[in-house]
Amino acid sequence: MFRFLRAVMTSSTTPRVPIPANGVDYRGKVVLAPMVRSGELPSRLLALNYGADLVWGPETIDRSLIGAQRRVNSRSGVIEYTRLPSNGGRKDAAAQESIIYRIDPVREKGKLIFQIGTANPEYAVQAAKMVAGDVAGIDVNSGCPKPFSTSGGMGAALLRTPDRLCSILEALVEEVGKPYQIGISVKIRILPEPGVTEALVSRLVKTGITGLTVHCRTPPMRPRERAIRDQLRMVASICHDAGIPCVMNGDVTSRDQGLALMEEFGVDGAMIATAAENNSSCFRSEAEGGLLPFMEVVHTYMKLCLETENRFGNTKYLMNMIIPGKNKELQDTKTARSYADYCQILKFDDLLPAALHLDELLNLTDKSAHYKGEARSKAAQNALENNETARAAGGASRPKSASPVASGVGPIRTNSIPKPTKPMPETEANIEITATAPEAAQKQEVTA
């Protein structure tokens, strides 16, 4: 009864920031945290598959995106942002294109928050405009304590330079959030002094943001140290007074626990990082069956990697996180050198044709250390001839009408940066761009 009265009273008295037409409300959501390396496209699709309500992409530094090119991979339908590295000034070496960010425009539609690493309002706006038409929100990383981030004034350094952080958020709200009709949010850590956290949050909520995530650790705290929740109610209360949803993060390990913590601390959402890195089925509620055996998760993850043509090094990184190190039977996975190797070791026969196909595309065929089949099985040959990677991996169940894939025109179709919902005075949002050599697009940059 009391809870009901409180809900009625709260809903009639608490302000609520309006959520832009192409944005998303963080209220009531259990979400995947931004994670460099562990938050690449297949990991995000895995989390969505198991019920994550929203997914944050890995922090991407503003300058790595500025000048990138956007294209749609016609095999997978995935949007790829690519760029040519400077090649370290070596004129002799052929520059290899890097894919710096991938988005699934169908399965991530309305659910992807792009996290930016920045210390400069102008760069932040330029970079955010590149992706604004493809995402539901832009989030500013103001919590990373690693030296590579803080030395440039980014990440947790912004917690101590609130003028700069506020000017970044205000610029993003005006020049990206409003014209593209998406939300702008920020992810912070608590500071050791509650009064400083309070002063900071009180300023942040006045910048026009539509969400704030608080990681309940201070910048010097190590990931293994337990999250501290004693500032959480205070942060949530400042957000609520301003009508802004507050998402909590730090030691949230499952959907059910997240929902219980939201209730206990009066916050609007819960964000999961390391628990999801190890087993994304933590987004399933107990009523839905809860955590799945890791092998089932590995199979789904592999399927998604094949569908999205994930960079092999990244796939291997996350496979090592998901497969328990103590499992002797699966020790061979540590030495897998191709997708076919994984299918052989894990006995994923159903995924083998797609694995062989992707190995060909990524020049991994000759590197296999375990795969003992013919260089190409008959099934794989068929898949190659019919260009049906996605179907072999189960991706063809996607609604075709929603796919951005162009009809049968070469492997990669170029595409222009989507225009803002409202007309914009700036010109760079309307630049037409041209894609370059698709085959070289296998080297992916770790962006933060």
Ligand SMILES: Cc1cc2nc3c(=O)[nH]c(=O)nc-3n(C[C@H](O)[C@H](O)[C@H](O)COP(=O)(O)O)c2cc1C
């Ligand atoms: C591998 C890894 C990469 C991370 N990368 C980012 C990042 O790009 N941006 C960010 O704001 N936080 C990043 N974090 C921090 C997480 O988003 C999260 O705040 C932190 O892990 C606490 O959540 P947890 O207790 O659920 O792990 C990363 C964490 C991990 C483990």
